[in-house]
Amino acid sequence: MxxxxxxxxxxxxxxxxxxxxxxxxxxxxxxxRGELPIEVSDLEDEVSGLQLRLEKLENSLKDIDTQISDKKNLIEESKALIKKYTEQQKNVRNNREFDSLTKEVEFQELEIELAEKHIREFKAQIEQKKEVIDKTKAHNSEREDHLKHKKGELDAILNETKKEEEALAEKSAEYKDKLxxxxxxxxxxxxxxxxxxxxxxxxxxxxxxxxxxxxxxxxxxxxxxxxxxxxxxxxxxxxxxxxxxxxxxxxxxxxxxxx
Structure with missing residues (x-):
């Protein structure tokens, strides 16, 4: 040295x-530059968080759609079983077999009622989530616009001062080296x-x-x-x-x- x-x-x-x-x-x-870099960073984090929330909400809607589809399939299966048991009742040999098939039909009817109840609940959840999604999208759009504006401000300042700041940093190091x-x-x-x-x-x-x-x-x-x-x-x-x-x-x- x-x-x-x-x-x-x-x-x-x-x-x-x-x-x-x-x-x-x-x-x-x-x-x-003041607090601009911190503001931009905070806004980026906020937008990222909102987008992640939207993604989770959208995935949640898909899950509910899948559950509705499953319940509809269950209803169709129960209807098919009811038809099957009703046909079988025509060929029973005694009252015990008839009563047993009647219970099976009643059980499938209850399954259909429960599945329809769940479908109504799922549809209500979908409406609620869609409302939350719409509000979140609007908020996200507003924050994205604000972020774009703040980034523009920061970029303009950086473009004006970057060259001078870099030159000054070199000079600072140069003068420190003299001491x-x-x-x-x-x-x-x-x-x-x-x-x-x-x-x-x-x-x-x-x-x-x-x-x-x-x-x-x-x-x-x-x-x-x-x-x-x-x-x-x-x-x-x-x-x-x-x-x-x-x-x-x-x-x-x-x-x-x-x-």
Whole structure:
């Protein structure tokens, strides 16, 4: 592994602030997308769930149709048996055989009544399920349209920013490579701990950027001297003087304009 070039403290501070400006620009691009990627993902899950529900409902209808068909076949079988037993009654030898066949006929008649009752219940279930299917299809169609709209929004933003974001990510990696590993680790630790992602901030009106805590004049002089890396005792952020910050911002703005 190639050894990193020795740099002065000022060069490190400039590189750190450049890195902060690059990463902040990436944060801005990603904030434009906001919650859209999460919204799209949630909508995709919702649509997938609705489609799975529709599939189950459709399969349930097929199962009910099969059961109705089975009951109709049972009715036809019972009718055939009734006809058979009725014919047999004409040739019985005694009352016991006649009564036995009569019971068989009555049993098959009951089977037919029960099967017809089940068919009516199945048909009622079909109507209920069809109503649920129609509502689910309408809801699914509405969510699909919403998903299409949100995807369009996200795709438009991605198309506008993808090239710049990729270029900035490369620059971020490039600037990190210029710095010592310990500084990069410190920068990333501070950045991840900060809600706004700011790990390196300039002094503004005697206080660290975004803070109300005043920096003592002696410390401000040390920061302006650029002889060592100084952190804010309250926020833990790395501090740079306003002049250095302005110079680096002007430089990086020119670079951003070219991306």
């Amino acid at each position: 190639a050894k990193k070039k020795e740099t002065t403290v000022e060069q490190r501070l400039r590189a750190l602030y450049d890195l902060q400006l690059i990463d902040s620009r990436i944060d801005e691009i990603r904030s434009v 010592e590993d310990r500084l990069v680790k410190a920068y990333e630790r501070i950045r991840h701990a900060a809600k706004n992602g700011l790990a390196v901030v300039p002094i503004e009106r005697g206080a660290s950027g975004g803070s109300y805590f005043t920096i003592p004049p002696q410390v401000q002089m040390e920061i302006a001297a650029r002889k060592k890396v100084i952190t804010d005792e309250h926020s833990g952020r790395i501090l740079v003087d306003a002049e250095l910050a302005e110079e680096q911002k002007a430089k990086m703005d020119k670079m951003f304009a070219k991306l």
